[in-house]
Amino acid sequence: MRLIQNMCTIAEYPAPGSAAAAADCCLGAAGRRLVKIAVVGASGVGKTALVVRFLTKRFIGDYERNAGNLYTRQVQVEGETLAIQVQDTPGVQVRENGLSCGEPLNRCIRWADAVVIVFSVTDYQSYELIGQLHQHVQQLHLGSRLPVVVVANKADLLHVKQVDPQLGLQLASMLGCSFYEVSVSENYNDVYNAFHVLCKEGTACCTRRAVGPGKQSDDRLLTAAMGRCQTPSLFSHRWSSTHVLELEKTPSFPGDFFSERC
Numbered sequence: 001m002r003l004i005q006n007m008c009t010i011a012e013y014p015a016p017g018s019a020a021a022a023a024d025c026c027l028g029a030a031g032r033r034l035v036k037i038a039v040v041g042a043s044g045v046g047k048t049a050l051v052v053r054f055l056t057k058r059f060i061g062d063y064e065r066n067a068g069n070l071y072t073r074q075v076q077v078e079g080e081t082l083a084i085q086v087q088d089t090p091g092v093q094v095r096e097n098g099l100s101c102g103e104p105l106n107r108c109i110r111w112a113d114a115v116v117i118v119f120s121v122t123d124y125q126s127y128e129l130i131g132q133l134h135q136h137v138q139q140l141h142l143g144s145r146l147p148v149v150v151v152a153n154k155a156d157l158l159h160v161k162q163v164d165p166q167l168g169l170q171l172a173s174m175l176g177c178s179f180y181e182v183s184v185s186e187n188y189n190d191v192y193n194a195f196h197v198l199c200k201e202g203t204a205c206c207t208r209r210a211v212g213p214g215k216q217s218d219d220r221l222l223t224a225a226m227g228r229c230q231t232p233s234l235f236s237h238r239w240s241s242t243h244v245l246e247l248e249k250t251p252s253f254p255g256d257f258f259s260e261r262c
């Protein structure tokens with residue numbers, strides 16, 4: 001239910017490519033640059049757990065299924081305070097003729113500046129979805145290469161592992177994405193690193209959209225300046241002490257950013 005409410009609000013967002021969207025896409029509350037992140041993947045892979053862990057540092061263990069909540073936070077990236085919105089989504093279903101992504105999910109992907117695609121190392125089918133999901137995401141953002149991070153979750157469940165992390169790394173590398181193997185339940189740092197690199201890439205992508213397709217040399221300079229991470233890395237991202245996640249003392253309410261705006 002909450003997802004539908006959030007998606008309706010997203011639907012009211014200015015159409016991608018419109019002047020309003022270009023002006024709007026980079027500014028959040030208090031005029032901060034805004035990065036919108038969608039978290040997608042099969043059901044039960046730990047999407048909600050991942051988002052909650054990133055935002056609160058906590059692993060609760062039991063989550064409302066298909067929560068589809070939208071969360072807002074501020075993070076510091078390269079010394080700049082950014083507003084980020086993270087949209088949790090319901091698990092993608094697989095049908096005989098391919099992925100089944102409903103319009104609400106598609107809207108969410110179109111809305112996003114960056115996407116986290118999650119699979120579980122305990123679920124081979126969730127891994128098999130990654131390629132299709134990545135293709136779907138890029139199709140919905142034709143003309144701009146959306147930053148995507150592939151996250152392999154549940155690394156702690158060694159005894160029921162079905163996917164070697166190397167496979168995830170290879171696939172991510174083929175797709176041109178960064179890759180992180182994480183255990184949401186046991187390790188916060190890897191979760192943080194995955195989102196952090198995406199915030200950096202998402203900022204660059206968002207700014208490119210605002211600058212517009214006609215300014216490609218600016219675009220290249222900007223990408224270089226932002227130090228966009230192109231190389232997939234396994235356990236390799238380390239952040240300096242200036243990369244601090246600012247966590248609010250109290251959890252924000254899902255969808256609050258959009259409620260404030262509307």
Ligand SMILES: Nc1nc2c(ncn2[C@@H]2O[C@H](COP(=O)(O)OP(=O)(O)OP(=O)(O)O)[C@@H](O)[C@H]2O)c(=O)[nH]1
Binds near residue numbers: 060092
């Ligand atoms: N052992 C272990 N369990 C995890 C981990 N991450 C998530 N889980 C568990 O996996 C189950 C599913 O997690 P969710 O976060 O609800 O998964 P989801 O992808 O949001 O699921 P849907 O809402 O159905 O799409 C929960 O019981 C979590 O506690 C992890 O890193 N390790």
